[in-house]
Amino acid sequence: MKYTKTLIVSSVSALAVGAAAHLQADDTLRIGVIGPTTGVFSFFGEQQRMGVELAQEELADQLEALNIEVEFYDSQGDAETTVDRLRAMESRDDIDLVVGPVLGGTGLAGLEWAKGSGMPTVISYSAPEDITMRDRAENVVRAGWTGAQPMFAFGEYVAKELGYKRIVMVGQDYSFPYNQAGGFMKTFCRAGGESVERIWHPTGTSDYSSILATLPDGDAVLYNGAGSDGLAFFQQYHDFGIDARMPLLGGSNFFAVGNLPEMGDQAIGGLSALQYAEGLESDSFLSFRDAFWAMHGDEVMPLAPAEHGYVAFKMAVSAFDSANGGDRDEVIAALRETEMPDAPRGPFHLDEYGNPVQNIYINEVQEVDGRLVNVPIRTYENVSQFGPFEAEEYLAGEPDSRDFPPSDCSDPYYD
Amino acid sequence: MNTLYFLTLNGLTMAALLFIMASGLTLAFGLMRVVNLAHGAFYLLGGYVGVQVINDTGSLTLGLLAGGCIALVGGLLMERFLLQRVRGLDLSEALMTIAVGLIIADALLVVYGGQPVSLPLSRELRAPVDLGVMMYPYFRVLIMVFALLLGILLWLVMTYTRLGAAIRAGVDDRETAMSQGINVPLLFGGVFAVASFLAGIAGVIGTSYMSLTQGLDVRVLMLSLVVIIIGGMGSLKGAAVGALITGMVSSFATGYLPQFALFFLFLPMTLILVFRPQGLFGRAA
Missing domain, CATH: 3.40.50.2300 (Response regulator)
Incomplete structure (x- = not known):
């Protein structure tokens, strides 16, 4: 039994070393976006996806300069599926940063996983307060809100x-x-x-x-x-x-x-x-909304999950930018320093626990x-x-x- | 005192909706011993299609018919092409209906998405009318009247027509009925189709106050099963009494102890299963 355990631990660490070596050999940065894009809660995941796609278009030059690629994953609104996808991101797809999850339960599952893996994570719409309170982790910040x-x-x-x-x-x-x-x-x-x-x-x-x-x-x-x-x-x-x-x-x-x-x-x-209103009249909001409509059609109103996805993605890219590449600790440090003076919802910065003050x-x-x-x-x-x-x-x-x-x-x- | 009337009327509305769902389900079971676990999915199917037709045409009647008919077609196809192939194999039949239910619900999710839907009703229908004891929304009164008329119609058909006699014979003793020249499989197809039609109509009616959403199919099915277990499987009278009991218990429990609403909802069923497993009006197998 003990032997088995040692074997598992050593093979896992061997895998980890291998993965790390692989990462170093590859200078592409990958952002994995996860949300429920099918199933009962697909509305939320689709909103996030549309927000991220808008940010991708706006930051196209920067993404190219930094060599950032984006992958979308479907959580189906299910905690177990979320963790499966997150594992695949890390071990199969060399993802360097996660945006999401979107829903409450999947957010908590994502947090548990992120604690173990150390992956820089920007939680978007998911609102359980303990994500950035009693269960907070250094590598997890939030672009959204807590319920209270x-x-x-x-x-x-x-x-x-x-x-x-x-x-x-x-x-x-x-x-x-x-x-x-x-x-x-x-x-x-x-x-x-x-x-x-x-x-x-x-x-x-x-x-x-x-x-x-x-x-x-x-x-x-x-x-x-x-x-x-x-x-x-x-x-x-x-x-x-x-x-x-x-x-x-x-x-x-x-x-x-x-x-x-x-x-x-x-x-x-x-x-x-x-912390959001689709009836805002500020310049930063109107330009966000008009660009969103130009991209996705004006029958879809960008709501909070869309804006949070958009902002979370921008936080990720600017963290990569100021960390000069893929060093995990620097990315996390940059994420925690996030200030967004011109987010569509209005200015915000992260508190020392990693949740927006907004x-x-x-x-x-x-x-x-x-x-x-x-x-x-x-x-x-x-x-x-x-x-x-x-x-x-x-x-x-x-x-x-x-x-x-x-x-x-x-x-x-x-x- | 007002609250008491209010809760009673709420219970009656729910009982009405449950009766529309359960009457078909219980007859189909009585005839063929098939519990159609896709019954809830037909509710969902009828609801979504009916609401869409109402949104497109503005006609409530068309919507009700469309909702009922699409479920009827679904039920007929399922009975002719799937259920007949596994006739007599209890487990296969049950699994088959579960599978069809899941497939319908998932297909609806793809077509209509996961956002809840409500039924646009005219202001006149939503407006309250004076029932003597209190004001109550007109459409809810109509739901009760519809269920009452349906109950009377079904009772007349079952009691006074040859068709009804044949169905009763089939329910009581299938083999003997068949040996008397009653075409029970054909009869069953018909009853199954009517049951599905009623489930579809119930979907449209229910959406007038309960928002239509994924997962409602299972909850509605569960309640219908509670009703027919209490009333006795195969008994029309049982469906009516079971619906009344379930509606009332649910209404009063939700009113006074909302956190325990589910507990009280399943309590009568549990008691019946323990002390009178065949149901109030069912016959011991």
Whole structure:
């Protein structure tokens, strides 16, 4: 048994040495882009792919000068497939840097793998906060966000600007919505809110009529989820006319990722918060959007996963550029120093944990030129993944869960 | 008090949808002992095609018919060209229907993508009407009325027509029925086609309030199976009662204990399986 283990270890290290030698002999740099381009979540992967392709076109000269090639991989939205693809990238395809994964679960799987392999990795849309917090790794940075990050701003906005005191939150019962709820409540309660009552339903619930029938009273309802659950909830919320009683607010993905055309005009006026808005009017955003439309056609709106893919790819190329080639440690160091003063979403830089410190926009759904878009109506600048809190204090606290933080704002936790 | 009515009506709406799904499934099972595990995929197929037709033509009726018909064609093809070849082999039949279900769902994923879809309904249909006890969306009332009419129609056919008598004979004792000159395989083909048609229509109807998405096929199939297990496989009355029980339990559980909704949904089925395995109205094998 012991012998076998030694054998495995030595052959693995022999392989590693061989791979390294192979890498040195080859001066092509390869970036592997991974996301779900088929399957149920293909919308996200396709958005990322389109964003990366746009960045590729814009950086064509630089890619040639640095001898960078790009390969696309399909994660199918599945954690196991993601790890298989990542292994293939390293051992078969000589990839030097990974952009992605896109989804929450695949991001965590990718992180575990990257820790073992040491591969420089730029996570794009995947938002579990521990990727750049409790489980952070030196070689992994993120171009996107954590679940709580935009909600820090939203909680404060809802309490201070909208003046809502009691929020009823209906959400999908898994970790990402817990994190969104956590971010929201931590600022909402400290900015004058009174309570946030949470109702969790199993993911994949399609009939919300009975949740709506027993909905407690409050100043507003926040739906903390997205996808088909979000669409069904939205539809039924309006069918039963509850919008006349309490306004409906959205979690970050509710209005933001692809459901707006299906929601229709009833979505107008809907508020949510994200580090991105397709209704931005800044020059850097407009030129990004126009170039995206020129490349992919203007029936596809570039949404956050597209921009995050675009930006992640640019971060990768500029890291290779300043590291003068393929030395892994220098690439990682350059990645961690990333500053993006002119990203389409607005300026950002990475904090020391590798997550962007960026603008958070409070978005309102409006009809612009015949289509529904999220238009920023308020900007919170320089929001980090820790929101208004100190990093050490935040990391020492309990991670967000189904019933943490407490739903009553007068709880001593909020003092 | 209002909440009670609200939950009851929600339960009835769900029961209506489940009955449309389960009535065909249970009759097809009664006749041929085939549990069609592709039934959920026919729901998905009918839903996607129906919604597309409604988007293209603006006609709800056309959409409902298109959704039903495409599922009917699918069901007929599957029965004629696949199921007949493995007739009598329980495991092969079940596996065959699972395979067809997966293939249909995957093909739909390729054609329609993974983003959820909703049904555009006119404002008049979505508007609430006064039911005496409370206001309730008009289309939900229509779903209940449709299921009720369907139930009555099926009951009349089963009770008063030769066709119904033949189906009942086939359900009760297939061999004897065949020896009496009833063409059970042909009958089965017909029932199977009608069952698929109903699943397709249910797909369009259900999309009026549940967004249509990949994975819904399995959830809908699961609920239909719960219904026919509670009611007793092969029994129309059982499907109606099973749908009512499942709809009500689901509505009240989701209303008061959303986190345990699934637990309560499967609880009646588990109890039935333990204490009365043949179902409420089923016959012991």
